[in-house]
Amino acid sequence: MIRxxxxxxxxxxxxxxxxxxxxxxxxQLAQGYGFKEIRIPIFEPTELYIRSIxxxxxxxxxxxxxxxxxxxxSLTLRPEGTAGVVRSFIEHNLINEPTCKKLYYIxxxxxxxxxxxxxxxxxxxxxxEMVGTTNPYADIExxxxxxxxxSSLELPGLTLEVNSLGESSDxxxxxxxxxTFLNPKIEQLCGNCRRRIDTNPLRVLDCKVPQCRTATEDAxxxxxxxxxTSKDHFNQVLTGLDTLSIPYNLNSRLVRxxxxxxxxxxxxxxxxxxxxxxxGAGGRYDGLFETLGGKSTxxxxxxxxxxxxxxxxxxxxxxxxxxxxxxxxxxxxGSQAGFSMMDTLRSIGITAxxxxxxxxxxxxxxxxxxxxxxxxxxxGDDEVSQHHAILRNMxxxxxxxxxxxxxxxxxxxxxxx
RNA sequence: GUGGGUGUAGCUCAGUUGGUUAGAGCGCCGGGUUGUGGACCCGGAGGUCGCGGGUUCAAUUCCCGUCACUCACCCCA
Numbered sequence: 306m307i308r309x310x311x312x313x314x315x316x317x318x319x320x321x322x323x324x325x326x327x328x329x330x331x332x333q334l335a336q337g338y339g340f341k342e343i344r345i346p347i348f349e350p351t352e353l354y355i356r357s358i359x360x361x362x363x364x365x366x367x368x369x370x371x372x373x374x375x376x377x378x379s380l381t382l383r384p385e386g387t388a389g390v391v392r393s394f395i396e397h398n399l400i401n402e403p404t405c406k407k408l409y410y411i412x413x414x415x416x417x418x419x420x421x422x423x424x425x426x427x428x429x430x431x432x433x434e435m436v437g438t439t440n441p442y443a444d445i446e447x448x449x450x451x452x453x454x455x456s457s458l459e460l461p462g463l464t465l466e467v468n469s470l471g472e473s474s475d476x477x478x479x480x481x482x483x484x485t486f487l488n489p490k491i492e493q494l495c496g497n498c499r500r501r502i503d504t505n506p507l508r509v510l511d512c513k514v515p516q517c518r519t520a521t522e523d524a525x526x527x528x529x530x531x532x533x534t535s536k537d538h539f540n541q542v543l544t545g546l547d548t549l550s551i552p553y554n555l556n557s558r559l560v561r562x563x564x565x566x567x568x569x570x571x572x573x574x575x576x577x578x579x580x581x582x583x584x585g586a587g588g589r590y591d592g593l594f595e596t597l598g599g600k601s602t603x604x605x606x607x608x609x610x611x612x613x614x615x616x617x618x619x620x621x622x623x624x625x626x627x628x629x630x631x632x633x634x635x636x637x638x639g640s641q642a643g644f645s646m647m648d649t650l651r652s653i654g655i656t657a658x659x660x661x662x663x664x665x666x667x668x669x670x671x672x673x674x675x676x677x678x679x680x681x682x683x684x685g686d687d688e689v690s691q692h693h694a695i696l697r698n699m700x701x702x703x704x705x706x707x708x709x710x711x712x713x714x715x716x717x718x719x720x721x722x
Numbered sequence: 723g724u725g726g727g728u729g730u731a732g733c734u735c736a737g738u739u740g741g742u743u744a745g746a747g748c749g750c751c752g753g754g755u756u757g758u759g760g761a762c763c764c765g766g767a768g769g770u771c772g773c774g775g776g777u778u779c780a781a782u783u784c785c786c787g788u789c790a791c792u793c794a795c796c797c798c799a
């Protein structure tokens with residue numbers, strides 16, 4: 306038997322209704338905010354991700370699915386969406402397209418991690434990118450869409466945390482101060498963090514190891530190193546969130562794991578999720594375009610993990626199936642008539658189905674029951690010769706005799722009621 | 723990559739202090755006669771007890787290894 310790949314899941318028919326609500330909500334809300342959908346490739350040159358995400362990050366160091374193409378060039382299955390969108394943006398000069406400054410995507414991402422609850426090797430993200438403006442209103446709009454997506458789906462136990470990483474010059478000064486603070490305390494830090502002092506000192510603040518927490522309690526705060534411009538920007542974002550009544554917590558330790566973030570960053574976590582509780586996150590990445598060889602262009606976006614959204618999705622959000630009719634044609638005349646009736650129904654948009662393995666009325670009804678058909682159209686030889694059919698409501702057991710000539714219209718009426 | 727838990731029927735799980743034909747519930751198939759589903763009753767199919775090795779007269783049960791699943795660390799959405 307050939308098994309599927311570890312951490313790569315099938316989505317069985319029973320799960321599709323959940324996915325449909327979530328995807329539909331994503332499309333409708335994103336478009337309602339003026340975002341246009343973009344579909345980018347599932348694999349890209351490896352270099353794209355190394356340069357955008359950062360060579361010292363876990364994603365690049367140990368989680369990418371990287372392989373050689375036949376010509377020897379290195380390709381990578383996308384571990385996230387922003388890099389590809391920005392690459393596409395630069396490559397096609399989308400900055401000149403007025404309709405392309407707000408883009409969204411939905412699709413699979415790939416990271417070689419050890420699977421656990423809410424974490425898979427192939428997982429799906431819904432993300433948006435707003436390109437070309439430094440205006441704080443852009444930040445607010447993006448966070449508002451993120452928050453509205455979750456509240457439309459009625460996910461319980463959400464917390465929004467926000468922080469500002471400042472401009473890269475702010476961060477440079479801060480980093481030096483932080484390293485000076487950390488170096489004397491190096492003995493108290495975990496092995497991971499000792500390494501981080503050189504590679505990415507900001508992440509030390511994000512460490513969950515208790516000793517690291519206590520060691521960094523009095524660490525200098527990034528907020529104190531922000532330039533006036535950064536401070537003003539961040540304050541306007543916070544004021545905007547207040548105006549829109551979006552609840553948030555300030556978290557000066559919130560550091561994103563991808564190197565390209567700057568200024569505003571945010572993360573939504575969900576208390577009903579267990580260990581992997583980050584359900585959506587994002588921030589500004591004003592430097593990424595330049596990093597990838599484009600013109601300096603500010604941008605902000607987020608990504609949401611759809612599997613995690615599904616885990617937290619309340620049962621009540623799953624829509625009831627549309628009413629449909631099971632056609633039970635039996636006997637030489639009945640099965641003929643049933644078959645053409647089914648086609649007539651489908652031609653006017655009524656969902657109709659039957660079971661070709663059932664031939665007696667009993668077995669047909671049994672099959673209809675198992676498919677939880679709300680209505681069954683009974684068509685035996687007797688009915689055909691009398692030019693009518695029996696419409697059975699499976700829930701109430703009520704049956705009515707309807708003329709064959711107008712059956713499809715009667716059906717349409719009954720199903721919509 | 724590290725650690726814990728689990729692996730018995732299609733599914734959820736009992737069980738065997740090592741001993742002839744391994745159980746339940748649900749599901750599935752058939753029957754309870756002739757054209758009416760779900761309930762009930764009766765019957766039936768279905769398992770190399772994850773795989774490999776070891777100990778033993780004897781292993782599904784004990785030991786070792788391995789693989790898979792799962793949760794957590796880490797990291798992230």
